[in-house]
Amino acid sequence: MITCLADVLRPNVGKATVALLEHFGATVHFPEQQTCCGQPFFNSGVEKQTQQLAKHTIEVFADGRPVVTPSGSCAAMIRAEYPHVFSSSSPWHTRATELAGRTFELAEFLVHQLGVTTVDAQYDGTITYHPACHLRALQADNAVEQLLDQIKGTHCIPLRKSDQCCGFGGSFSVRYPEISGAMVNDKVSCIEETQADTVISTDTGCLMNIEGCLHRNNSKTQTMHFAELLATGLNLI
Amino acid sequence: MTTDYKKQPHHEFLSASQEALGKASLQIALSRLTDTLAAGNRSAFSALPDSDLLREKARSIKDHTLASLDTYLEQLSDSVISKGGQVHWAEDAQDVRNIILDIAQKKQVQRIVKSKSMTTEEIHLNDALEHAKLEVIETDFGEYILQLAKERPSHLVAPAVHKTREEIADLLESELQIPVTPEPEAMAKLARAQLRQQFQKADMGITGVNFAVAETGTIVLVSNEGNARLTATIPRIHVAVMGIEKVIPALKDLPVFIKLLARAATGQKISVYTSLVTGPRRTEEHVGPQEFHLVIMDNGRTDILGSPMRESLFCIRCGACLNACPIYRNVGGHAYGGTYSGPIGAVLTPLYDNLEDHHHLPHASSLCGSCQAACPVKIAIPELLVRLRASLNRQKLTPFVERLIYQTWAHTMVRPGLYRLASSFAGWLMRLGASGNWLTKMPGPIKGWTQTRDFRTPPKQSFRNWWKKQKNIPF
Numbered sequence: 082m083i084t085c086l087a088d089v090l091r092p093n094v095g096k097a098t099v100a101l102l103e104h105f106g107a108t109v110h111f112p113e114q115q116t117c118c119g120q121p122f123f124n125s126g127v128e129k130q131t132q133q134l135a136k137h138t139i140e141v142f143a144d145g146r147p148v149v150t151p152s153g154s155c156a157a158m159i160r161a162e163y164p165h166v167f168s169s170s171s172p173w174h175t176r177a178t179e180l181a182g183r184t185f186e187l188a189e190f191l192v193h194q195l196g197v198t199t200v201d202a203q204y205d206g207t208i209t210y211h212p213a214c215h216l217r218a219l220q221a222d223n224a225v226e227q228l229l230d231q232i233k234g235t236h237c238i239p240l241r242k243s244d245q246c247c248g249f250g251g252s253f254s255v256r257y258p259e260i261s262g263a264m265v266n267d268k269v270s271c272i273e274e275t276q277a278d279t280v281i282s283t284d285t286g287c288l289m290n291i292e293g294c295l296h297r298n299n300s301k302t303q304t305m306h307f308a309e310l311l312a313t314g315l316n317l318i
Numbered sequence: 319m320t321t322d323y324k325k326q327p328h329h330e331f332l333s334a335s336q337e338a339l340g341k342a343s344l345q346i347a348l349s350r351l352t353d354t355l356a357a358g359n360r361s362a363f364s365a366l367p368d369s370d371l372l373r374e375k376a377r378s379i380k381d382h383t384l385a386s387l388d389t390y391l392e393q394l395s396d397s398v399i400s401k402g403g404q405v406h407w408a409e410d411a412q413d414v415r416n417i418i419l420d421i422a423q424k425k426q427v428q429r430i431v432k433s434k435s436m437t438t439e440e441i442h443l444n445d446a447l448e449h450a451k452l453e454v455i456e457t458d459f460g461e462y463i464l465q466l467a468k469e470r471p472s473h474l475v476a477p478a479v480h481k482t483r484e485e486i487a488d489l490l491e492s493e494l495q496i497p498v499t500p501e502p503e504a505m506a507k508l509a510r511a512q513l514r515q516q517f518q519k520a521d522m523g524i525t526g527v528n529f530a531v532a533e534t535g536t537i538v539l540v541s542n543e544g545n546a547r548l549t550a551t552i553p554r555i556h557v558a559v560m561g562i563e564k565v566i567p568a569l570k571d572l573p574v575f576i577k578l579l580a581r582a583a584t585g586q587k588i589s590v591y592t593s594l595v596t597g598p599r600r601t602e603e604h605v606g607p608q609e610f611h612l613v614i615m616d617n618g619r620t621d622i623l624g625s626p627m628r629e630s631l632f633c634i635r636c637g638a639c640l641n642a643c644p645i646y647r648n649v650g651g652h653a654y655g656g657t658y659s660g661p662i663g664a665v666l667t668p669l670y671d672n673l674e675d676h677h678h679l680p681h682a683s684s685l686c687g688s689c690q691a692a693c694p695v696k697i698a699i700p701e702l703l704v705r706l707r708a709s710l711n712r713q714k715l716t717p718f719v720e721r722l723i724y725q726t727w728a729h730t731m732v733r734p735g736l737y738r739l740a741s742s743f744a745g746w747l748m749r750l751g752a753s754g755n756w757l758t759k760m761p762g763p764i765k766g767w768t769q770t771r772d773f774r775t776p777p778k779q780s781f782r783n784w785w786k787k788q789k790n791i792p793f
Contacts, residue, residue, distance in 0.1 A: 085731075088781045089741045090774070095781035111785050116731045122724060124685055126707025130728035137732045214686035246644050250684025257682065258766025259336050263648045264684070266770060293771030296756060 082142070082150040082184075085117040086285040087306075094285060097312035098151045098187055104317055105195050107149075115141045120158040121251050123166065132173075135166045139176050147194065148184040151308045152284050153215035156186040161218050186216070187308055188224040188283065197228070202314030205234040208305075209277040211268070211291065213284040214246050225283060225307055232314045238275040242267070249290035265294045272302055279303045281310055331678040334653040344650055347482045355476070356641040358585020359692055366581065376578055376695045379571050380632040384623060390532040390565045391614060397535030401597030403610035411441035414615050418443065418524070418557055419450055421611060425555055427452065427521040433539070433546035434458035435526025436474060436635055437559050437615065440657045440670065443524070455516045457545040459509050466493045472651030472659060474637035475583045480650045513545070523549035523607070527560035528634070529575055530612070533568040537612065539593040540579055542586075547593040556598070556607040562619050563631040575634060582636040582694035618670045626705050630665050632695045639689035639699060645682055654679060661689035661699045668706055677715050680706035738782070745776035 087094040102109050119134030138159070142148050150156050163177035191197040210229060229237055248254060248264025268291060272280050280295075280302055282288050292304040305313075312318045338344055363369045383390055395405040408414040421427070430452055432438065444465075447454045456465040460478040464471060467489055471477030478486065487500035490508060498508050517523075525546055529538040537558050539546040550556050566572065580586040599606030622631055640646045640660030651659030656667030656676065664679040673680075680703045683689075689699040710716050730736045748757060757773040759765070767773065779787075786793060 083781050085737075085741075089745060089776045092777060092779060092781035092784055096784065099785075111782070113782060113786075113791075114734045116734055116737045119728075119731075122728060124704060124707070125724060126680075126704055126709070126711050127721075127724045127728070128708050128711065130724055133728050133732050214684075214688070217687045217691060244688065246684050246686030246688065248644070248684060250686065253681065253684040254767060255764055257332070257335065257645075258769055259332075259339055260645055260648055260682075261684070262766075262770030263339050264644050267644075267648075289774065290771065293767075293773050296772045296774070297758075297770065 082115055082118070082138075082148050082155065083111070084150055084152045084155045084285060086289065087151060090289060091285045091306065093318070094151050094306040094308050097306065097308035097318050098149070100312045100317035101187070101191065101308060101315070102149065104312075104315060105191060105197055107195065110144075110146060112141045112144075118155045118158045119166075120155060120162075123158060123162055124250075125252050128166075131166055135163055135177060136173060139163075139173065139180050142180060143176075145183070147190065148180065149187055149190045150184070151187045151306060152286075153186045153213045153219055154284050154286060156184055156189075157215040157218040159184040186219055186224075186283065188228060189219065192224040192227055200228060200231045200311065200315065202232045202311060203234045204232050204310060204314035206279055207236045207238055207275075207277045208279045208281050208310070209238045209240045209272060209275040210243070211240060211247060211272070211280055211282045211287060212243055213282050213287050214244075216283065217244075228311060229281070229307075232311070235314070238277050240275060240280075241271045243271075247287045247290050249286045251286065254290065261290075262294075265290050269294045269298060269300065273298075273300060277302060279305050279310070281305055281307055283307045331653060331655060331682065334655065335649040335682075338649040338653045343482050343485060344480050345648075347480055347485075348647055348650055350482075351473075351476055351479045352641045352647045355584055355637070356692070359582055359638050359641065360585075362581035362585040362587065366577070369581075372574060372577060373694055373696050376574050376634075377632060379566060379574060380695060383565060383567055384563070384628065384631055387562060387565070387623065390567055391562060393532040394530055394535060394565050395612075395614070397532060398597065398610075398612050399535075401535045401610075402600070403535065403597045403612055406611060406613045408613055408615040408617070410617050411615075414441050414559060414613055414617075415443060415446040417611075417613055418559075419446065421555065421557060422447070422450070422452060422522060425521070425609070427555065429453045429455075429516070429520045430522045430524060431455050431457050431516055431520040431549050431553060432461070432524045433526070433541065433549040434461050434477065435524070435559060436471070436657060437526045437561055438524065439471060441559075441615070441617065443559075455513070455520070457513050457516065457543075457549055458541070459506055459543060459545075462509055462513065463489060466490070470652070470657070473640055474635050474658070474660075474662075476637065480652065517548045517552045520549075520553040522555040522557060523551075523553040524557045524559065525549050527558050527564050527612075528579070529572060530560055530565045531567075531569055531572065532565050534596060536569070536594050536596040538572060538576075539595065540576070540589045540591070541593075542584075542590045544591045547591055550593060550595050551606050554607055555609045555611070556595070557611045557613065558595070559613045559615060561615055561617065563633075578694035579634055579636055582634075582638040582692070622669055627665070627669055627702055629697050630662070630669060630702055632697050633662055633666070634695060636694060638692040638694060639697075642688040642692035643683075644686065644688070645684065654682070661703070662697070665699060665702045665706065673706065673709060673713065674715055677710055680704075680710065738780075741776075741780065745778070745780075748773075748775045749778075 122131040167174040248261040254261035473479040483500045580589040598610040646660040658666045668676040685700040
């Protein structure tokens, strides 16, 4: 599952995801009818539309294969929220729960499902890592670090206030752009303190928000999705 | 339901938060304290073995108590009465105010000391007492500062967190006409000297209740300054005010909460004072009040009990979610416009008061989940906020245009062909308006975004088009 944001805004993340999954021995299918998991609707409390999108996604991914997505946020939507979107007596609830059980964020899928423990990757540079908030909901937050640690040539500088939200929050950043702006400014100043070349994260939403602020501040720090970094390190893209 | 809170339309929260963001002293004060408290919470919990089990235990006690709340409240009442205390039941804020004013009048009370209590803030008790010409002194240092400054608390446990120590020193100096340096010790010493006399002179002490034990009729007061114990023991009458959710079944349940509360609030293993008060002074005792009154208040809580918002009644008012919240840390408590602020305030204020007047609060969160992670009883605050957002939509309290946008958007998203068309069109439009690969100004409802950020335009080829090309799938 590519996610609507990465499909349109950062297609490179999708290419990297495909490359990584194939590299580690998986066969990748891309059901073309997929659009959006419905998280923006769920978060705004738009119940009917959330159900529409959830049903659409459940139908699209009905073939029983594991669903892997380069986004903690979309994975958390399906895994943690889909079952609650439908009443427990509805047949959709059963289908939602079934889909939730086979949906994974990319890094956790690599580590916990494919059993990738060592990677022979090389990426010369200094990075810092912003853990996206939704990894908290997945309780799988160390898979990314496990793989980052494996990349040779990479110097990872700890990010101050790393677990603080970057301020994106979907509609939150539109409703309260000043507060969201103060949060991303805070995030960016912590990133700049590290003097890293590149900031890594696992969600296109966070990266879009952070890179926009870095660019406004004329910062030299680049943004990279975790999948892009690992695929680059393995010379896959 | 009370109508005590000031109506605060959406734009007022916006302007209050903007003002807060621009206020340098507030930003300094917030970062000084919330950083310390949030770090304290984290290190205290990581040093506590099996802290997760303890949190689950606390949740299950709360869950169990709420399931038989009527029974436990009756047991509490019987226990208090059997220990010589008096129990008053209050349906709403007005009831509580009337009960306390009535006691004060019957017992010729003139001077009242209070220890910090958010419940009495919730019902605007001080205004009512002062209106009745009673002299009221707040004895918690933070609350004392706010009373001098004529302000409301902005934090559950650190009410004056929005003030820097320099501002506090200036305030004390100008109000008390005594010079003081902006050192916490010096200022606390000054306040202490002032407050000691007040305890001696007071006829009535009013406290809140951290926990009320049904089995024994004991109320538990947790504080760091000892003022709660003095308030409960020196004046001849002690009145304690509690919301119905503060009851716990038995004394054996208390350690679970005592271990969690101070760790969550300040990172301490236990607060400096944990006072267990059971009834008025007994004949063989030398200290303690002649009368003990317990006011048990509903004020909208039973409506929550049977609702999907029930979990909000688990809250033990530690303030950990405020300290952890990046929104609270940026705008402070006053911007929220209710007695309770931060993530839990964004849940409680619309529930205790009404959703319509506080429709901005459920949206004042990026749903990052740091509140839930910090909560000692693991309240799923983001979930509760989303439920309130859904209520806003169901009650059509969101603007029509917003609902229309979501309907149109969903209509597009369940039609993959239309989605592809719409996303290519949006990408084309963005590239048209961009300088290089970046948009520096966006129009309409998203213009606020580009106040602090640029927006990278989408590349011409989407992932799905790349995939089709790769796999030679016809477009």
